Amino acid sequence: xxxxxxxxxxxxxxxxxxxxxxxxxxxxxxxxxxxxxxxxxxxxxxxxxxxxxxxxxxxxxxxxxxxxxxxxxxxxxxxxxxxxxxxxxxxxxxxxxxxxxxxxxxxxxxxxxxxxxx
Amino acid sequence: xxxxxxxxxxxxxxxxxxxxxxxxxxxxxxxxxxxxxxxxxxxxxxxxxxxxxxxxxxxxxxxxxxxxxxxxxxxxxxxxxxxxxxxxxxxxxxxxxxxxxxxxxxxxxxxxxxxxxxxxxxxxxxxxxxxxxxxxxxxxxxxxxxxxxxxxxxxxxxxxxxxxxxxxxxxxxxxxxxxxxxxxxxxxxxxxxxxxxxxxxxxxxxxxxxxxxxxxxxxxxxxxxxxxxxxxxxxxxxxxxxxxxxxxxxxxxxxxxxxxxxxxxxxxxxxxxxxxxxxxxxxxxxxxxxxxxxxxxxxxxxxxxxxxxxxxxxxxxxxxxxxxxxxxxxxxxxxxxxxxxxxxxxxxxxxxxxxxxxxxxxxxxxxxxxxxxxxxxxxxxxxxxxxxxxxxxxxxxxxxxxxxxxxxxxxxxxxxxxxxxxxxxxxxxxxxxxxxxxxxxxxxxxxxxxxxxxxxxxxxxxxxxxxxxxxxxxxxxxxxxxxxxxxxxxxxxxxxxxxxxxx
Numbered sequence: 043x044x045x046x047x048x049x050x051x052x053x054x055x056x057x058x059x060x061x062x063x064x065x066x067x068x069x070x071x072x073x074x075x076x077x078x079x080x081x082x083x084x085x086x087x088x089x090x091x092x093x094x095x096x097x098x099x100x101x102x103x104x105x106x107x108x109x110x111x112x113x114x115x116x117x118x119x120x121x122x123x124x125x126x127x128x129x130x131x132x133x134x135x136x137x138x139x140x141x142x143x144x145x146x147x148x149x150x151x152x153x154x155x156x157x158x159x160x
Numbered sequence: 161x162x163x164x165x166x167x168x169x170x171x172x173x174x175x176x177x178x179x180x181x182x183x184x185x186x187x188x189x190x191x192x193x194x195x196x197x198x199x200x201x202x203x204x205x206x207x208x209x210x211x212x213x214x215x216x217x218x219x220x221x222x223x224x225x226x227x228x229x230x231x232x233x234x235x236x237x238x239x240x241x242x243x244x245x246x247x248x249x250x251x252x253x254x255x256x257x258x259x260x261x262x263x264x265x266x267x268x269x270x271x272x273x274x275x276x277x278x279x280x281x282x283x284x285x286x287x288x289x290x291x292x293x294x295x296x297x298x299x300x301x302x303x304x305x306x307x308x309x310x311x312x313x314x315x316x317x318x319x320x321x322x323x324x325x326x327x328x329x330x331x332x333x334x335x336x337x338x339x340x341x342x343x344x345x346x347x348x349x350x351x352x353x354x355x356x357x358x359x360x361x362x363x364x365x366x367x368x369x370x371x372x373x374x375x376x377x378x379x380x381x382x383x384x385x386x387x388x389x390x391x392x393x394x395x396x397x398x399x400x401x402x403x404x405x406x407x408x409x410x411x412x413x414x415x416x417x418x419x420x421x422x423x424x425x426x427x428x429x430x431x432x433x434x435x436x437x438x439x440x441x442x443x444x445x446x447x448x449x450x451x452x453x454x455x456x457x458x459x460x461x462x463x464x465x466x467x468x469x470x471x472x473x474x475x476x477x478x479x480x481x482x483x484x485x486x487x488x489x490x491x492x493x494x495x496x497x498x499x500x501x502x503x504x505x506x507x508x509x510x511x512x513x514x515x516x517x518x519x520x521x522x523x524x525x526x527x528x529x530x531x532x533x534x535x536x537x538x539x540x541x542x543x544x545x546x547x548x549x550x551x552x553x554x555x556x557x558x559x560x561x562x563x564x565x566x567x568x569x570x571x572x573x574x575x576x577x578x579x580x581x582x583x584x585x586x587x588x589x590x591x592x593x594x595x596x597x598x599x600x601x602x603x604x605x606x607x608x609x610x611x612x613x614x615x616x617x618x619x620x621x622x623x624x625x626x627x628x629x630x631x632x633x634x635x636x637x638x639x640x641x642x643x644x645x646x647x648x649x650x651x652x653x654x655x656x657x658x659x660x661x662x663x
Binding site: 078080101102105106108109133137 | 539627628
């Protein structure tokens with residue numbers, strides 16, 4: 043399904059090129075292609091068992107597995123994915139609250155600015 | 161059929177007396193003979209029409225046109241007889257067509273309205289003719305035509321048409337340039353493809369060509385002196401045709417010709433695109449994210465897009481008061497070296513290249529910063545490539561803001577020049593822009609940015625599995641876009657000025 047080229051280790055970083063041939067994105071020349079570089083001196087990356095793509099944290103790996111390889115997951119892996127999704131949902135709600143706050147501040151801020159200066 | 165003429169003679173025949181049966185029958189034969197019947201009917205119809213025609217035409221004249229008709233040059237009977245002879249003669253001519261197959265072919269000829277291929281081919285052919293004819297006119301009239309810029313076919317077609325109007329068509333509907341491209345049309349009848357286009361070149365020649373064209377537009381008086389522009393067109397045509405002949409028409413116009421690449425990229429913003437079999441209508445800018453029409457596949461494409469954005473900013477900047485002051489300061493500060501003219505050219509060139517480098521660096525740094533902020537393993541190049549196409553929406557918004565006023569004010573002059581290129585009016589009509597038009601410019605810059613923000617958001621969801629990481633990865637690019645907006649709106653708000661030290 044995927045094809046990764048490993049470049050020789052002349053630098054501490056490991057560069058990999060990815061070409062994903064999934065049905066959804068195979069018709070676009072660019073979207074299926076991206077590159078990852080893992081810093082050589084950092085923490086070992088979490089790698090996906092199905093495609094080998096590295097992730098810096100385990101929740102991102104769980105989300106990736108659920109989104110890209112859902113059909114190949116077994117029950118426990120699917121549960122992990124659902125848990126990661128639930129956590130992401132909470133984080134997103136928090137983010138939305140903050141974003142709404144910023145929007146409200148922007149609105150009233152500019153309202154006052156225009157009332158004073160215009 | 162009127163029956164009274166038939167009946168009365170036969171009745172008078174009978175009243176003659178039943179004794180002369182032979183005479184009666186002969187009389188009846190004579191009176192009911194076909195030629196007589198036809199002749200009498202014809203005479204009666206003729207008399208009816210003669211009497212009624214005047215009234216009918218008079219009545220129609222009152223209802224159809226209030227004015228009086230022009231008097232006929234020939235007698236009325238001759239006019240009517242000619243009309244009837246025309247119909248009779250055409251019927252006789254039609255009777256010469258006796259080939260059944262031909263009659264059936266004409267009967268069955270049709271153009272399917274739903275299949276676009278026929279119409280597209282027709283439009284392509286028409287476009288090619290228009291393009292080549294315009295090219296030759298532009299060169300000829302540039303050298304021999306009027307000197308007034310707003311009356312010159314060359315200047316109007318190149319600047320109001322190709323620089324201002326056609327890109328607007330491209331990003332509002334779709335890319336129409338391949339049909340109009342005169343050099344492609346010329347190259348299509350010549351032998352091509354003697355060399356292979358080097359794969360490593362990608363779109364870099366187009367980037368260099370675009371910067372060169374912008375530089376030439378500033379340094380040389382191409383927008384005021386038609387003969388200079390005509391010379392430029394001849395030069396450009398030579399280079400383009402040589403390139404197309406050497407590397408093959410499709411390859412050249414897809415990769416190396418700056419004008420064709422420009423229209424291809426602007427066309428990606430438009431909602432219409434051509435797929436096999438027909439036209440597809442999608443949302444404006446949907447080809448800027450995950451789509452087979454996304455024009456970006458390499459760093460040279462990103463470089464071209466940033467060149468598009470930068471050249472609009474630059475040519476906008478040097479025609480404002482702040483830009484004029486900046487150039488003057490630089491030229492006067494180095495007053496010990498070279499002549500003023502040469503120094504000015506150097507200052508303009510350095511500003512162009514330095515600004516481009518700053519814009520490109522800022523954008524690439526946003527990719528590096530995004531990688532660091534989100535702690536992802538995706539390379540900065542991946543960020544730059546994937547987030548590059550939405551910048552085209554920004555370029556489209558800037559282009560509209562800077563050029564819609566120019567196009568509108570020159571459109572009557574353009575129309576008059578196109579309709580009578582060899583004898584344009586001595587005082588071409590140039591419209592003046594109403595005050596509220598600056599609101600249109602501001603609105604288009606903002607709209608371009610809004611579209612870019614949406615499609616960048618869409619792209620980030622393709623790159624990342626985690627939604628929060630996707631959102632966070634866009635922050636550096638949003639900061640870059642805010643900076644671009646501020647610069648562009650600032651330029652739009654400045655009073656205009658004439659670039660100094662230029663011929």
